[in-house]
């Protein structure tokens with residue numbers, strides 16, 4: 236809050252494509268896609284129109300014993316693009332809620348599937364799944380969780396990419412573990428860290444072997460962000476549960492879905508007297524406006540060339556990042572997947588020495604970028620791009636140029 240004295244919140248009046256316009260008329264390039272949720276540009280006419288049309292028909296309805304055509308149509312469309320076998324949908328209202336639902340669903344499933352409850356969870360070091368209590372428990376970022384430790388449950392942590400250690404942990408704890416939750420391929424909040432599709436396949440095999448539910452949190456990676464429709468597609472796997480939000484509505488509305496398989500659904504399907512139903516009810520579950528926005532997103536992704544164009548721009552951007560930053564004295568690593576490109580900053584490349592945290596170098600770079608009309612939001616010492624998929628190449632080039640300037644103190 237004290238930072239706001241020096242840098243008061245910027246009032247944004249309107250958005251168009253990759254641009255935001257302040258109340259003072261200043262233009263900003265939204266290179267982080269409004270916290271990674273803006274998928275197809277601000278005020279995308281197709282998504283906006285879909286919401287406007289729906290708004291005059293039905294804004295919301297209790298989603299228990301009632302449904303509506305947008306929810307049905309959305310579920311039907313999702314089945315056609317999701318990894319094969321993901322066919323059942325639980326509607327929620329934000330990413331963290333969809334993670335809570337996934338954890339509870341996995342836990343209850345294990346208890347109801349005839350083998351008894353399993354009460355541990357596994358997660359990956361460096362993972363992030365939101366900031367409600369369950370989601371924080373399976374996250375690994377002290378910054379968000381340290382002071383809440385007494386409120387959290389303790390998961391078993393795996394090191395992404397360490398095949399042998401992972402296998403040993405499954406041997407030791409697999410029997411008591413209900414589920415493993417991961418961000419597939421890309422760990423966003425820990426600095427756009429990428430692990431191999433082979434490691435993801437390895438996790439899937441171990442989960443199957445030890446009857447551990449695999450929860451893929453695709454909240455940040457879904458809908459073309461990593462160059463495939465879903466990050467799980469890089470490994471050709473179907474998780475048991477998948478969490479979707481952010482890009483699902485193009486970043487328009489608080490809306491999320493926890494998706495699962497017939498096998499899991501069937502463990503909850505029973506007579507009323509058996510009390511096996513999955514009870515997790517949010518007021519805004521299945522909101523019709525969120526559904527129509529999501530349908531519009533899927534139509535754009537499947538019926539236009541947006542993903543092809545993004546793929547071509549991603550190849551260009553990766554090369555441009557390498558050409559521009561590889562030899563920079565403050566850049567220790569460059570990571571790319573899809574249109575997501577990140578650079579890790581250090582004070583000294585040769586020794587790998589980090590910046591003195593008290594100097595807040597990344598925050599100062601953020602302020603400098605804003606002055607130059609670029610909305611860049613460092614995570615720790617990592618600067619990254621995660622723009623809308625339909626951003627134009629010239630705008631990417633302008634953004635790279637601004638980052639280059641600020642790194643050189645201009």
Ligand code: PMP
Nearest residue numbers: 329330331363364365452454455
């Ligand atoms: N999981 C992942 C991988 C995320 O990146 C985020 C948000 N950054 C969340 C969960 C939480 O989503 P929300 O902020 O909508 O609760």
